[in-house]
Amino acid sequence: MWVLAVLGAHWYLSLFTQTFFHHRYAAHRMFTMNEGWEKFFYILSFFFQGASYLSPRAYGIMHRMHHAYADTELDPHSPKYDANLFKMMWRTRNTYSSIFHYTTTVEAKFTKELPEWTWFDRMASNFVIRILWVGIYVWIYIALDAPWWLYPLIIIHAIMGPFHGMIINWYAHSIGYINFKMKDTSRNLFPVDLIMLGEGLHNNHHKHSGRANFGWKKYEFDPVYPIIKLLNWANVIKLRRPKVEVEHQVEEEAEVIG
Numbered sequence: 421m422w423v424l425a426v427l428g429a430h431w432y433l434s435l436f437t438q439t440f441f442h443h444r445y446a447a448h449r450m451f452t453m454n455e456g457w458e459k460f461f462y463i464l465s466f467f468f469q470g471a472s473y474l475s476p477r478a479y480g481i482m483h484r485m486h487h488a489y490a491d492t493e494l495d496p497h498s499p500k501y502d503a504n505l506f507k508m509m510w511r512t513r514n515t516y517s518s519i520f521h522y523t524t525t526v527e528a529k530f531t532k533e534l535p536e537w538t539w540f541d542r543m544a545s546n547f548v549i550r551i552l553w554v555g556i557y558v559w560i561y562i563a564l565d566a567p568w569w570l571y572p573l574i575i576i577h578a579i580m581g582p583f584h585g586m587i588i589n590w591y592a593h594s595i596g597y598i599n600f601k602m603k604d605t606s607r608n609l610f611p612v613d614l615i616m617l618g619e620g621l622h623n624n625h626h627k628h629s630g631r632a633n634f635g636w637k638k639y640e641f642d643p644v645y646p647i648i649k650l651l652n653w654a655n656v657i658k659l660r661r662p663k664v665e666v667e668h669q670v671e672e673e674a675e676v677i678g
């Protein structure tokens with residue numbers, strides 16, 4: 421029982437740092453923060469993502485490529501161009517790795533305004549550190565007296581970040597409903613997205629990629645957005661007002677007037 425609580429906590433804490441810091445901040449710059457808070461969220465990501473820590477810089481570049489080339493041959497991951505889920509994950513891993521190690525040429529448009537903390541990223545991504553994290557996960561299972569048949573769950577702890585990426589990159593591009601007709605295959609997995617913390621509202625996000633709230637329709641709920649609003653209110657971050665939100669408001673106002 422406790423093991424499942426630990427798995428649930430790790431799921432949400434790891435996913436929160438990925439969606440809040442890597443996705444909405446590093447890749448899309450939906451809000452800004454000062455250097456001190458940036459370092460704080462780097463460290464938080466290291467603790468919560470643990471064995472599968474992702475570099476915000478490398479993730480940011482790869483994710484910007486995904487938006488720019490969604491479902492074309494240049495997309496780093498697409499169910500349209502990868503035969504199956506595992507092939508897609510393997511290709512994603514290789515693209516990420518070549519960006520992380522600077523062994524590929526990245527177009528200048530993808531590298532603007534990215535957080536960078538090179539030595540920290542290298543330390544957190546070091547193989548020995550990753551193995552140490554797996555050791556900590558095993559130790560927690562032992563301390564909680566977990567039955568042997570629950571031990572395979574440690575694999576999910578170890579690959580948590582890529583596991584979340586796989587759910588969105590594969591399933592939110594193949595099943596679900598759409599609000600916006602797009603050239604890509606993006607879908608919304610669930611209207612109230614508690615499992616993927618709003619990331620599942622992927623069709624909305626592809627349409628309005630600068631918007632911090634992934635929900636669009638009244639009944640759609642992105643649980644991270646209230647947290648973003650709270651952090652904005654507390655001056656931890658400063659929300660940027662994307663053009664689309666202004667346009668949307670103008671549309672709404674026009675409707676009221678009409």
Ligand SMILES: [Zn+2]
Pocket residue numbers: 486490589593606622626
């Ligand atoms: Zn996508």
Ligand SMILES: [Zn+2]
Pocket residue numbers: 443447448483487625629
């Ligand atoms: Zn995105």
